[in-house]
Amino acid sequence: MYKVDDRGYYGKFGGAYIPELLHPCVEELRRNYEKIISQKDFQKEFEQLLADYVGRPTPLYFAKRFSDHYQANIYFKREDLCHTGAHKVNNTIGQILLAQRLGKKRIIAETGAGQHGVATATVCALMGVDCIVYMGEKDIERQAPNVKRMKMLGAEVRPALSGSKTLKDATNEAIRDWINNPDNTHYIIGSVVGPHPYPEMVAKFQSVISKEIKKQLLEKTGNENPDIIVACVGGGSNAAGAFYHYLNEENTRLVAVEAAGLGIHSGETAATSVIGSEGIIHGSRTLLMQTSDGQIVEPYSISAGLDYPGIGPLHAHLISSGRAEAISVTDEEALRAAYFLSRKEGIIPALESAHAFAAMEQMDYEKGDTVVLNLSGRGDKDLATYSKYFEKFNEK
Amino acid sequence: MNRIQQLFQNKKSNILNIYFTAGHPNLNDTEIIIRELSGAGTDLIEIGMPYSDPLADGLTIQQSSSIALKNGMHLDLLFEQIAAARQHTEIPLIMMGYFNQVLQYGVDKFMEQCKTSGIDGLILPDLPLYEYEKDFKNIFEKNNIAISFLITPLTEEHRIKKVDELTRGFIYMVSSNSTTGGGSEINQKQKEYFERIHEMNLKNPRLIGFGISDHASFNNACQYAQGAIIGSAFIRALDKGKDDIKPTIREFVSQIKNDPIVINQVQ
Numbered sequence: 001m002y003k004v005d006d007r008g009y010y011g012k013f014g015g016a017y018i019p020e021l022l023h024p025c026v027e028e029l030r031r032n033y034e035k036i037i038s039q040k041d042f043q044k045e046f047e048q049l050l051a052d053y054v055g056r057p058t059p060l061y062f063a064k065r066f067s068d069h070y071q072a073n074i075y076f077k078r079e080d081l082c083h084t085g086a087h088k089v090n091n092t093i094g095q096i097l098l099a100q101r102l103g104k105k106r107i108i109a110e111t112g113a114g115q116h117g118v119a120t121a122t123v124c125a126l127m128g129v130d131c132i133v134y135m136g137e138k139d140i141e142r143q144a145p146n147v148k149r150m151k152m153l154g155a156e157v158r159p160a161l162s163g164s165k166t167l168k169d170a171t172n173e174a175i176r177d178w179i180n181n182p183d184n185t186h187y188i189i190g191s192v193v194g195p196h197p198y199p200e201m202v203a204k205f206q207s208v209i210s211k212e213i214k215k216q217l218l219e220k221t222g223n224e225n226p227d228i229i230v231a232c233v234g235g236g237s238n239a240a241g242a243f244y245h246y247l248n249e250e251n252t253r254l255v256a257v258e259a260a261g262l263g264i265h266s267g268e269t270a271a272t273s274v275i276g277s278e279g280i281i282h283g284s285r286t287l288l289m290q291t292s293d294g295q296i297v298e299p300y301s302i303s304a305g306l307d308y309p310g311i312g313p314l315h316a317h318l319i320s321s322g323r324a325e326a327i328s329v330t331d332e333e334a335l336r337a338a339y340f341l342s343r344k345e346g347i348i349p350a351l352e353s354a355h356a357f358a359a360m361e362q363m364d365y366e367k368g369d370t371v372v373l374n375l376s377g378r379g380d381k382d383l384a385t386y387s388k389y390f391e392k393f394n395e396k
Numbered sequence: 397m398n399r400i401q402q403l404f405q406n407k408k409s410n411i412l413n414i415y416f417t418a419g420h421p422n423l424n425d426t427e428i429i430i431r432e433l434s435g436a437g438t439d440l441i442e443i444g445m446p447y448s449d450p451l452a453d454g455l456t457i458q459q460s461s462s463i464a465l466k467n468g469m470h471l472d473l474l475f476e477q478i479a480a481a482r483q484h485t486e487i488p489l490i491m492m493g494y495f496n497q498v499l500q501y502g503v504d505k506f507m508e509q510c511k512t513s514g515i516d517g518l519i520l521p522d523l524p525l526y527e528y529e530k531d532f533k534n535i536f537e538k539n540n541i542a543i544s545f546l547i548t549p550l551t552e553e554h555r556i557k558k559v560d561e562l563t564r565g566f567i568y569m570v571s572s573n574s575t576t577g578g579g580s581e582i583n584q585k586q587k588e589y590f591e592r593i594h595e596m597n598l599k600n601p602r603l604i605g606f607g608i609s610d611h612a613s614f615n616n617a618c619q620y621a622q623g624a625i626i627g628s629a630f631i632r633a634l635d636k637g638k639d640d641i642k643p644t645i646r647e648f649v650s651q652i653k654n655d656p657i658v659i660n661q662v663q
Binding site: 007015016017018019020021022023024162163168172175176179180182277278279280281282283290291292293294295296 | 448471497499501524547550551555
């Protein structure tokens, strides 16, 4: 029911709305990826690297103090403990192994917060291939530590100077690069966005998250299905990974948390499912923020990783069909949640992940519910922002 | 038969198609540009609908699009401007843009507006063949709006045949694997591509676009197709001569069509 069809659609969302110039690149990938990733040697190498290099399985941690506070049984899926500090590396490991088997010697990527850029630069260093990361000029400024990490890992960081100078523009630039270099280049998209087969392919690589949750929860509670899974959604890769093996478990509620920025109706937001409408962004028919003329609206969120005007087509389908619930969390609510989590559990989350934790304040749940919060990344990269607002929003 | 098909019936070679971005350099230049291009002897005009995220376009068209949007260009205004220009010329007019613009405006309403304002064809590079045939072909045909699909050096033969089957008007033959506004020299590989397509005996005429910027590259392209499309070079000329665009346009077109330029043959 939630599986992608042959043409790349989830319900009415998805597809590959791309210029002919890009068609050969995407078609080569579409024709080969399923065959490659189902091969034994691919799976063996993928699983080995996830275990020995990334550090998987990541723990499923029962958060006692947090649970007491919210009167629920709350587990954190610790993707923040992955090598490079976020779930993004699950996908880049998969795609670099795929690129190798496709004979591609040059890797390009886009990045918002820089987590996907770092994860891409990391696997390129690991495999010894050239890496170019496109990053919005505005994001280069607000995510300086990750820019330094990418450079140290040997990647070239190219600023995207067009449009809003953030994630969507970095994605445009990466796509244009691919058009100009169709033969030797593989484009590692970092989220469940873009033309088919990217949304499904990235979701598959990230699905290791929910595969582990099932196993770990069964061991801890005797039941592999929680009542609720909560994850933040920019494009939606960590959410897709956390939801994937639960899509058909209708008794598990799926909660997608979007960034409301300064407020849903403030004009400064990234709450796509609330104020967006159906259209096309980066080759995918999905929900996006746009004007009545179809111009894509510049999004806003304090979190660079959620600052994207669309959501992946799987999430558009899950939300519009009612399978997933969407919640919007403002900058301020996310900051408060980050300070609270740090004090309560000794974990400083990424600003993106903090949005998922803030959802506990407004989400409906029964006392004693089992809730899995996907802690998609760690907060080192956001320390400058956290220090800036510390006095204002940190409650003792 | 619409004006595009008529043109290709009457003229078989050296067809000059010029692209400009509506709303650039100034919001209300659309009518002047169309009338001047038409008066100067252009055969076909492509009116770019400026878009916030023009994926297939290089820097020149990206920048002209941002300027046009900043100037306040939007589709209702553009249709009005086109209708006004249509009073003065019978030149075939094509709109080029991204499919989201049409989708969000409403496909039916968009087609009706095209018909009323005097648009003859559309180029929507990111509208897939399959979705067009399944969902939109009927609406295009009902309103007598032609559609041009693109082929590139990497488009496979079965797909070229499909493009030929679905195209009405002309096939947009992209000269190389690049975004718009690239270099202009036609190399051996491109020659082979042009000849390969020529030998396929497609039912639609072809225009070569991307990287055509002057008399030499226009003439060269015309040896392999019925004509060629110039975009970025014209936009750069408009940028340079924006204080008085009428003579700029006339000079540009006459330079493309007439000025003999000596090509240094490298042995």
